[in-house]
Amino acid sequence: MQFGVFTVGDVTPDPTTGRTPTEAERIKAMVAIALKAEEVGLDVFATGEHHNPPFVPSSPTTMLGYIAARTERLVLSTATTLITTNDPVKIAEDFAMLQHLADGRVDLMMGRGNTGPVYPWFGKDIRDGIDLAIENYHLLHRLWREDVVDWEGRHRTPLQSFTSTPRPLDGVPPFVWHGSIRSPEIAEQAAYYGDGFFANNIFWPKEHFIRLINLYRERYEHYGHGSAGQAVVGLGGQVFMRRNSQDAVREFRPYFDNAPVYGHGPSLEDFTSQTPLTVGSPQEVVEKTLSFRQHFGDYQRQLFLVDHAGLPLKTVLEQLDLLGEIVPVLRREFAAGRPAEVPDAPTHASLRQAAAQRKAEVR
Amino acid sequence: MTTIAVVSAGLSEPSSSHLLADRLAAGVGAVLPVEVRTVHLRDVARDVADNLVTGFPSARLKAVVDDVVGADGLIAVTPTFNASYSGLFKSFVDVLEPESLAGKPVLIGATGGTERHSLVLDYALRPLFAYLKADVVPTGVYAASSDWGSPQGLSDRIDRASAELAGLLAGRAPAAPVDKFADVVPFDQLLAGKRHS
Numbered sequence: 001m002q003f004g005v006f007t008v009g010d011v012t013p014d015p016t017t018g019r020t021p022t023e024a025e026r027i028k029a030m031v032a033i034a035l036k037a038e039e040v041g042l043d044v045f046a047t048g049e050h051h052n053p054p055f056v057p058s059s060p061t062t063m064l065g066y067i068a069a070r071t072e073r074l075v076l077s078t079a080t081t082l083i084t085t086n087d088p089v090k091i092a093e094d095f096a097m098l099q100h101l102a103d104g105r106v107d108l109m110m111g112r113g114n115t116g117p118v119y120p121w122f123g124k125d126i127r128d129g130i131d132l133a134i135e136n137y138h139l140l141h142r143l144w145r146e147d148v149v150d151w152e153g154r155h156r157t158p159l160q161s162f163t164s165t166p167r168p169l170d171g172v173p174p175f176v177w178h179g180s181i182r183s184p185e186i187a188e189q190a191a192y193y194g195d196g197f198f199a200n201n202i203f204w205p206k207e208h209f210i211r212l213i214n215l216y217r218e219r220y221e222h223y224g225h226g227s228a229g230q231a232v233v234g235l236g237g238q239v240f241m242r243r244n245s246q247d248a249v250r251e252f253r254p255y256f257d258n259a260p261v262y263g264h265g266p267s268l269e270d271f272t273s274q275t276p277l278t279v280g281s282p283q284e285v286v287e288k289t290l291s292f293r294q295h296f297g298d299y300q301r302q303l304f305l306v307d308h309a310g311l312p313l314k315t316v317l318e319q320l321d322l323l324g325e326i327v328p329v330l331r332r333e334f335a336a337g338r339p340a341e342v343p344d345a346p347t348h349a350s351l352r353q354a355a356a357q358r359k360a361e362v363r
Numbered sequence: 364m365t366t367i368a369v370v371s372a373g374l375s376e377p378s379s380s381h382l383l384a385d386r387l388a389a390g391v392g393a394v395l396p397v398e399v400r401t402v403h404l405r406d407v408a409r410d411v412a413d414n415l416v417t418g419f420p421s422a423r424l425k426a427v428v429d430d431v432v433g434a435d436g437l438i439a440v441t442p443t444f445n446a447s448y449s450g451l452f453k454s455f456v457d458v459l460e461p462e463s464l465a466g467k468p469v470l471i472g473a474t475g476g477t478e479r480h481s482l483v484l485d486y487a488l489r490p491l492f493a494y495l496k497a498d499v500v501p502t503g504v505y506a507a508s509s510d511w512g513s514p515q516g517l518s519d520r521i522d523r524a525s526a527e528l529a530g531l532l533a534g535r536a537p538a539a540p541v542d543k544f545a546d547v548v549p550f551d552q553l554l555a556g557k558r559h560s
């Protein structure tokens with residue numbers, strides 16, 4: 001099982017001091033968080049992609065390439081890559097390049113994005129959201145697997161004899177997760193390709209995601225990639241920890257109350273009971289995180305959001321220290337009773353090995 | 364049995380909107396055996412506001428929404444505030460999923476301080492439900508304060524409107540909302556550009 005952090009990359013004033021970091025500070029803070037994630041023993045760092053203030057990460061492969069050069073083991077990912085408004089040709093090129101530079105430590109999560117105006121800014125129509133996600137990814141999938149592509153679709157200029165370069169490292173495309181909050185169509189898409197499905201569950205109650213993930217698992221089996229229990233599932237989580245539970249609540253409350261997205265709405269207590277948010281001791285975070293498995297089945301990737309709503313970098317790095325302490329416990333507990341047929345999340349090494357095996361079998 | 368959801372946005376205690384809603388429901392029940400589920404939006408006012416902010420309903424609000432969306436028919440009553448439906452009433456409508464009232468038989472009612480605002484039904488409520496593609500019965504019922512003290516008028520309107528809703532419900536198959544999870548569009552059709560409407 002993989003553990004990591006994902007960041008939205010918001011530039012938000014710290015509600016306790018009123019201070020807003022500069023873009024430069026926030027970008028460097030994201031890098032510091034990634035380096036720290038590797039240092040404390042996490043497996044994955046994933047950055048968001050946004051094209052409007054107050055967010056900074058508009059250019060994920062630039063950031064991830066820089067982090068790749070400064071890390072050894074960390075898997076670099078996205079949460080999410082906008083499959084609707086980016087040109088799939090450019091995604092194919094950018095992430096293949098990153099794959100080479102990072103020696104394969106790359107995967108990515110497709111998402112439709114949640115900011116309406118991004119569609120027209122990039123010349124698209126939001127009403128085509130699902131259709132863009134389906135068609136663009138279909139092209140991306142081919143660009144990484146076929147050396148020469150002829151292609152024609154509804155949303156992009158046709159291609160004749162096009163070769164996306166560089167070719168994927170070792171001929172193995174990066175593993176893809178499809179991130180989704182509410183669309184059964186995206187669960188169906190992930191299942192069709194046998195890709196991973198990441199339920200971005202941090203802002204919503206679990207009942208909804210149980211249906212979404214079960215649908216993905218059923219359809220994964222339907223399309224012949226393996227049993228429902230072998231489907232590749234990722235989940236979000238949102239935590240704030242202090243040794244003492246009350247200290248965590250006291251310190252986090254002003255950030256919660258003023259947070260973008262859910263601030264000025266439900267109380268911290270209501271929100272923690274309804275969503276994965278856990279504010280408390282490391283032990284409470286362990287317990288809540290382990291409960292995900294009861295609801296969603298054995299899964300492959302757990303990403304935590306720890307750095308939004310104006311939390312200062314120092315505090316975030318302390319959170320990562322605590323994550324570093326609990327992750328070994330989580331690894332042990334998740335491993336206990338995990339059926340042998342449940343796979344780990346694919347990595348470049350495992351995918352390369354599987355490809356070599358398939359080749360050998362064909363011969 | 365046929366189910367109807369009764370939604371009242373009345374805020375006063377006691378509420379004339381609740382009273383009107385109950386009378387309308389009883390009127391339907393007098394014509395057709397119905398199971399009635401009543402919702403006072405005041406009881407979920409905070410949940411509605413939270414849903415506007417977070418984008419998801421609390422468990423309590425979800426149960427209310429499921430009742431309303433899953434019912435065969437709907438009686439919707441709002442007090443008139445500043446010559447329109449109340450903010451709470453509209454906010455509740457705003458947290459419903461798109462299309463979730465499409466085709467649903469609806470009886471609209473409103474209460475108000477002055478009878479001069481009775482057109483709130485036809486200028487505010489009816490266009491709203493038209494947009495939602497609901498099947499609104501021809502007669503809506505407006506009850507001004509003065510109506511509660513005058514003979515006949517109001518009762519006649521209640522009876523006529525209730526009978527219209529009962530008539531619509533009588534001939535109809537039970538509500539069957541589209542379940543996007545139960546009947547997923549297969550991938551080859553998605554790729555060909557087909558979606559749920």
Ligand SMILES: Cc1cc2nc3c(=O)[nH]c(=O)nc-3n(C[C@H](O)[C@H](O)[C@H](O)COP(=O)(O)O)c2cc1C
Pocket residue numbers: 372373374375376377378379380381442443444445446447474475476477478480
């Ligand atoms: C903010 C506010 C605005 C109102 N505006 C109007 C109005 O424009 N026209 C009207 O007839 N009554 C108006 N009223 C009176 C209410 O419509 C009346 O009190 C209503 O019938 C109360 O319903 P309830 O007893 O179910 O709460 C208003 C009341 C409030 C509180």
